[in-house]
Amino acid sequence: MQWHVKIDIPFVLLADDPIRGIIVTTLSIIVLVILVFVITFPHTHQFLSTKSRWIIDAKSGQRVKLTCVNWPGHLRPMIPEGLQKKPLKDIVENVTSMGFNCVRLTWATYMFTRAAYTNLTVAQSLDRLNLKAANAGVAENNPQLLDLTLIDCQEAVINELGAHDIMVVLDNHVSQPEWCCSDNDGNGFFGDTYFRPKEWLKGLTMVAKRYKHNPSVVAMSMRNELRGPRQKREAWYQYIQEGATAIQLENPKVLVIVSGLSFETDLSFLKKKPLRLSLNTKLVYEAHWYAFGDPPEKWLFQTNQFCASITQWFMSQSGFVLGGENPAPLFLSEFGKDQRGANEPENRYFSCLMATVAERDIDWAYWGLQGSYMLREGQVEFEEPYGLFDANWENARNSTFLDRLQLVLKMTQGPKSKDSRYYVIYHPQSGQCLQADRGNVSATNCHHWSLWSHDGDGSPIWLRRNSGCLAAVGDGQSAVVTTNCSSQQSLWRHVSSSKLHLAAKDDQGRDLCLEWNSSNSTIVTKKCVCLGDDLNDVPWCSEDPTRQWFKLISTNKR
Ligand SMILES: *[C@@H]1O[C@H](CO)[C@@H](O)[C@H](O)[C@H]1NC(C)=O
Ligand SMILES: *[C@@H]1O[C@H](CO)[C@@H](O)[C@H](O)[C@H]1NC(C)=O
Ligand SMILES: *[C@@H]1O[C@H](CO)[C@@H](O)[C@H](O)[C@H]1NC(C)=O
Ligand SMILES: *[C@@H]1O[C@H](CO)[C@@H](O)[C@H](O)[C@H]1NC(C)=O
Ligand SMILES: *[C@@H]1O[C@H](CO)[C@@H](O)[C@H](O)[C@H]1NC(C)=O
Numbered sequence: 001m002q003w004h005v006k007i008d009i010p011f012v013l014l015a016d017d018p019i020r021g022i023i024v025t026t027l028s029i030i031v032l033v034i035l036v037f038v039i040t041f042p043h044t045h046q047f048l049s050t051k052s053r054w055i056i057d058a059k060s061g062q063r064v065k066l067t068c069v070n071w072p073g074h075l076r077p078m079i080p081e082g083l084q085k086k087p088l089k090d091i092v093e094n095v096t097s098m099g100f101n102c103v104r105l106t107w108a109t110y111m112f113t114r115a116a117y118t119n120l121t122v123a124q125s126l127d128r129l130n131l132k133a134a135n136a137g138v139a140e141n142n143p144q145l146l147d148l149t150l151i152d153c154q155e156a157v158i159n160e161l162g163a164h165d166i167m168v169v170l171d172n173h174v175s176q177p178e179w180c181c182s183d184n185d186g187n188g189f190f191g192d193t194y195f196r197p198k199e200w201l202k203g204l205t206m207v208a209k210r211y212k213h214n215p216s217v218v219a220m221s222m223r224n225e226l227r228g229p230r231q232k233r234e235a236w237y238q239y240i241q242e243g244a245t246a247i248q249l250e251n252p253k254v255l256v257i258v259s260g261l262s263f264e265t266d267l268s269f270l271k272k273k274p275l276r277l278s279l280n281t282k283l284v285y286e287a288h289w290y291a292f293g294d295p296p297e298k299w300l301f302q303t304n305q306f307c308a309s310i311t312q313w314f315m316s317q318s319g320f321v322l323g324g325e326n327p328a329p330l331f332l333s334e335f336g337k338d339q340r341g342a343n344e345p346e347n348r349y350f351s352c353l354m355a356t357v358a359e360r361d362i363d364w365a366y367w368g369l370q371g372s373y374m375l376r377e378g379q380v381e382f383e384e385p386y387g388l389f390d391a392n393w394e395n396a397r398n399s400t401f402l403d404r405l406q407l408v409l410k411m412t413q414g415p416k417s418k419d420s421r422y423y424v425i426y427h428p429q430s431g432q433c434l435q436a437d438r439g440n441v442s443a444t445n446c447h448h449w450s451l452w453s454h455d456g457d458g459s460p461i462w463l464r465r466n467s468g469c470l471a472a473v474g475d476g477q478s479a480v481v482t483t484n485c486s487s488q489q490s491l492w493r494h495v496s497s498s499k500l501h502l503a504a505k506d507d508q509g510r511d512l513c514l515e516w517n518s519s520n521s522t523i524v525t526k527k528c529v530c531l532g533d534d535l536n537d538v539p540w541c542s543e544d545p546t547r548q549w550f551k552l553i554s555t556n557k558r
């Protein structure tokens with residue numbers, strides 16, 4: 001998208017009065033620069049590239065953080081979900097108002113490569129599946145889409161997102177349109193029943209070509225959740241190379257997102273044999289992190305220990321790409337939880353995960369936006385408990401959930417933040433941040449926070465630009481900011497294997513941990529719970545330590 005600004009600089013004034021002329025000219029130039037910046041800046045996302053582990057704006061070099069929500073369009077109807085429930089514009093406005101700057105829009109290869117699908121209109125696709133209510137719903141809410149082909153409908157969605165400055169990551173989710181993913185669904189790995197490598201390459205090429213002049217499409221992810229009995233590393237290197245080349249040939253501007261093996265949980269083989277692509281500044285890796293398959297009793301009774309080990313596992317399987325000799329960006333492109341909150345193991349997983357996402361300021365995409373699916377696994381109007389929308393795509397499924405994302409919706413770090421010595425104190429269970437108001441400490445929604453500094457275990461946590469520091473007063477009492485920073489009540493240490501408990505000693509020498517009190521949203525100090533859940537002699541802890549989980553998040557943002 002090109003923007004032209006025409007501004008007449010009043011040079012003529014120079015003739016009358018040199019000083020006035022210089023002032024006016026200078027002011028005009030400043031106005032011009034500001035205007036050009038304001039008008040072009042939101043539309044420069046199209047040129048994203050990478051620098052070390054950061055995704056940046058190719059022109060300005062500033063970091064651009066992807067804070068996305070997944071929006072599926074790869075199921076059998078091949079229509080982005082929800083268009084049968086609400087006008088496209090309303091859905092997109094909600095995406096904006098919820099705070100996301102990006103959508104990971106999923107698509108199926110066959111929609112582009114098979115004539116039987118490419119020629120279908122939205123109405124025909126729904127008729128074919130006998131989805132009468134969905135058809136009537138689209139007719140009512142989005143009549144302009146009904147007679148578009150499926151691909152044109154996808155483009156209409158992308159254009160609407162673009163009109164609201166929402167970036168789009170196009171994710172090749174499956175070959176045959178279908179709910180994803182299992183080991184034996186024929187869509188898992190190159191050579192599976194429906195997953196023909198040549199056809200996949202053709203699909204990637206067609207998508208890259210179709211959107212190469214569309215600035216909203218900032219990235220293409222090559223394939224979702226490679227998996228199954230056929231998966232092999234050698235084949236992975238070969239096809240990832242071919243896919244990346246195919247995309248780049250058509251569209252050298254777009255970011256190319258690469259996933260690993262085993263349902264997008266394993267990139268560890270890259271440590272031994274790096275991927276040698278000529279992508280330079282366009283390569284981003286992606287990973288998924290869910291609680292699926294985790295033993296629930298581990299999350300329930302050994303919460304600290306399990307969080308520590310699962311975090312270590314994630315970092316060694318995927319997160320390591322952020323560091324090392326050749327750092328690259330990592331896009332956590334799926335994670336999510338049941339919004340109803342009744343799945344307690346999953347609640348704890350989510351707090352654990354949020355601590356890592358915030359700590360590293362990782363780019364991410366929540367799964368998912370959809371309150372329901374037109375048709376999933378044979379069921380019409382399948383409700384999605386992980387969805388941000390309720391089943392009618394009307395209200396938030398859980399109004400408190402978005403509060404938990406407030407810090408990670410913001411950018412706290414960036415290419416220049418290495419020298420930052422300041423921290424936000426973050427409570428992942430609530431998604432809140434600590435704020436000091438004179439002597440009092442409270443938990444806020446992370447639109448504001450206090451900056452703290454800390455030189456490591458056993459030292460005070462100082463309030464920036466203040467001689468005060470965080471201190472424990474006593475068991476069950478509010479944490480305070482004090483000026484007496486030499487006592488043991490203001491010397492803090494990480495005391496559990498998850499490194500998420502922060503403790504100071506009270507005047508009797510007993511450990512007191514920071515704790516969030518949900519009933520009045522204050523920060524108190526209490527006896528630490530479940531510290532020893534990694535020790536053999538205390539194998540079970542029946543309390544919930546996540547209310548005592550805090551993370552110091554390094555930041556360069558004030
Ligand atoms: C699809 O549409 C194109 C253009 O209208 C037409 O040439 C082609 O024959 C159609 N293919 C099928 C399989 O219907
Ligand atoms: C929203 O989530 C919270 C926290 O998990 C839970 O306590 C609450 O019951 C949920 N509300 C609804 C309406 O599901
Ligand atoms: C979506 O926007 C509408 C209109 O502003 C609003 O009524 C509704 O609550 C929003 N839904 C969500 C989930 O934000
Ligand atoms: C600190 O909090 C207490 C109790 O909520 C309140 O009475 C007091 O005024 C607060 N002090 C300051 C300095 O805000
Ligand atoms: C909240 O509860 C804590 C602990 O019970 C108490 O010390 C504090 O004064 C309360 N704060 C407010 C603002 O009510």
Ligand SMILES: *[C@@H]1O[C@H](CO)[C@@H](O)[C@H](O)[C@H]1NC(C)=O
Nearest residue numbers: 483484485486487488489507
């Ligand atoms: C600071 O704390 C120490 C240890 O608790 C105490 O001995 C000292 O009196 C305190 N000083 C002030 C000024 O409160």
Ligand SMILES: *[C@@H]1O[C@H](CO)[C@@H](O)[C@H](O)[C@H]1NC(C)=O
Nearest residue numbers: 476517518519520521524526
């Ligand atoms: C939280 O604070 C409330 C109000 O001050 C208090 O009644 C309650 O006992 C506190 N909860 C915990 C777990 O300390």
